[in-house]
Amino acid sequence: MKPKILVTRQLPEAGLNQLRAYFDVTLNPADQTLEKGELLDQIKGKDALLCLLTDTIDQSIIEAGNRLKVISNYAVGYNNIDVKAATQRNIPVCITPGILTEATADLTWALILAVTRKIVAADQFTRNGLFHGWSPTLFLGSDLTDKTLGIVGMGRIGAAVAKRAKGFGMKVIYTARSPKEIPDARYVSLDELLTEADIISLHTPLTAETHHLITQEQFNQMKPTAYLINTTRGPVVDERDLITALKNHRIAGAGLDVYENEPLLTPGLSSLDNVVLLPHIGSATVETRTKMAVIAAENAIRVLQGEKPHALANPEVYNGTV
Ligand code: NAP
Numbered sequence: 001m002k003p004k005i006l007v008t009r010q011l012p013e014a015g016l017n018q019l020r021a022y023f024d025v026t027l028n029p030a031d032q033t034l035e036k037g038e039l040l041d042q043i044k045g046k047d048a049l050l051c052l053l054t055d056t057i058d059q060s061i062i063e064a065g066n067r068l069k070v071i072s073n074y075a076v077g078y079n080n081i082d083v084k085a086a087t088q089r090n091i092p093v094c095i096t097p098g099i100l101t102e103a104t105a106d107l108t109w110a111l112i113l114a115v116t117r118k119i120v121a122a123d124q125f126t127r128n129g130l131f132h133g134w135s136p137t138l139f140l141g142s143d144l145t146d147k148t149l150g151i152v153g154m155g156r157i158g159a160a161v162a163k164r165a166k167g168f169g170m171k172v173i174y175t176a177r178s179p180k181e182i183p184d185a186r187y188v189s190l191d192e193l194l195t196e197a198d199i200i201s202l203h204t205p206l207t208a209e210t211h212h213l214i215t216q217e218q219f220n221q222m223k224p225t226a227y228l229i230n231t232t233r234g235p236v237v238d239e240r241d242l243i244t245a246l247k248n249h250r251i252a253g254a255g256l257d258v259y260e261n262e263p264l265l266t267p268g269l270s271s272l273d274n275v276v277l278l279p280h281i282g283s284a285t286v287e288t289r290t291k292m293a294v295i296a297a298e299n300a301i302r303v304l305q306g307e308k309p310h311a312l313a314n315p316e317v318y319n320g321t322v
Contacts, residue, residue, distance in 0.1 A: 048304060090317050107283075157231075
């Protein structure tokens, strides 16, 4: 008899096909997140769980998984999972780092360009038939050349964003918990970064330490001409303070892919014209999402076959330190 897996949402077929060859697959057929009650019910008797960043896998779900041997998250971030509860039961929590780095870095640059050059408003203006000829003052944005990009969190995605900055002739400064070997990028404190950078791009994971890393206090340190870009996780920024900073022109603008109470937007955000809003599409390319599905499937299969998965949020389950 095949082991059983619960897949919480439709995935690219390449990953599902791999799963079907090895597992007896229970797939949520609806293109929406399972309710907590449904998760609690469906996890019972399953050997494996393949979940998404939109699924909250808390202790009660992990406990309800009476036969659960692996949790494979279709994401690099894992703030949606109670990793401690999984580790206590010796359940590996697998993630998909690396493969979504380039797509997310590209999208970060799409946001930087969109907000500094008013791309969305200019597109709407043109579609609405308002373009009556070239004008010296139409949709003036800000240059990127010779400006400073400040990267908060210099990991895989932060480094890929920094690499692209070279092509735009930007200086790069960054902060992380420790300095890295990144060519042409200067390590600074968060305070220095906030006061010096023209573009501030967030790339830390969401943890207790980074929750509300950017609040009114940090906005007050930024240049009034600065732009904030967030493609990591919404709660890294206090969204109400961001709205105040944008409304009062305390900063020039923002580009967001993620939100504090996703998918809800804090009231007032969507009526601002100095912010570009995307629906969490950082890794959303056909190639990347397909690779993520394959890696997430392989992770679940490897664990049940007694092999090490590609990447883990709790490597301690394998090195015997639990
Ligand atoms: P990563 O390689 O682990 O890099 C994280 C970086 O954050 C590291 O440089 C780390 O510094 C730094 N960091 C951690 N805590 C910090 C703190 N308190 N203060 C300052 N820096 C801190 O992760 P990644 O692969 O680049 O991914 C980053 C995040 O992007 C993920 O966790 C996920 O939430 C998000 N993401 C979003 C999308 C999207 O669709 N929008 C797609 C993919 C990923 P040290 O190395 O010094 O510890």
